[in-house]
Amino acid sequence: MDGVLTDGRIYYSGRGEQLQSFYVQDGFGIKAAQRAGIIVAVISGRRSGAVKHRCRELDIHHVLQGVQDKLAAFARLAARLKVTAAECACIGDDVPDVTLMRRLGRSYAVPDGHAAARAAAHTITRLRGGRGAVREVCDELTRARRRPRRRS
Secondary structure (H helix, E strand, O other), rough: OOOOOOOOOOOOOOOOOOOOOOOOOHHHHHHHHHHOOOOOEEOOOOOOOOHHHHHHHHHOOOEEOOOOOOOHHHHHHHHHHHHHHHHHHEEEEOOOHHHHHOOOOOEOOOOOHHHHHHHHOOOOOOOOOOHHHHHHHHHHHHHHHHHHOOOO
């Protein structure tokens, strides 16, 4: 979430309320992916009311916040959804994402992410976190989902 769906910055109001900024085109990409039958989930190490609100707005039903072990959280979610790691993709930006990125069928990193995340990724997006990277990935996955499969 932070650094992927947001630009990684966190703002605080004078009353200590946490504020985050989300890029509207990323949301449009998520909705298009969902319409194509792609299940979208969020696994985040932090807890944020803004994230909860944005995910609710985008009809993302699988939102796991405050997660210390993202791979274990993914494994539980995958079992519940009856999908394999090879069938899944993720986008990350920092060291806590690397283990998960290495396990999934497809992984992406944002260009402004940590070197470890970029090294673990199959693909580095052209666009930055919070500035269209999620839309870029959603568009690619949606195109791949709609592409006819070749017969062997």
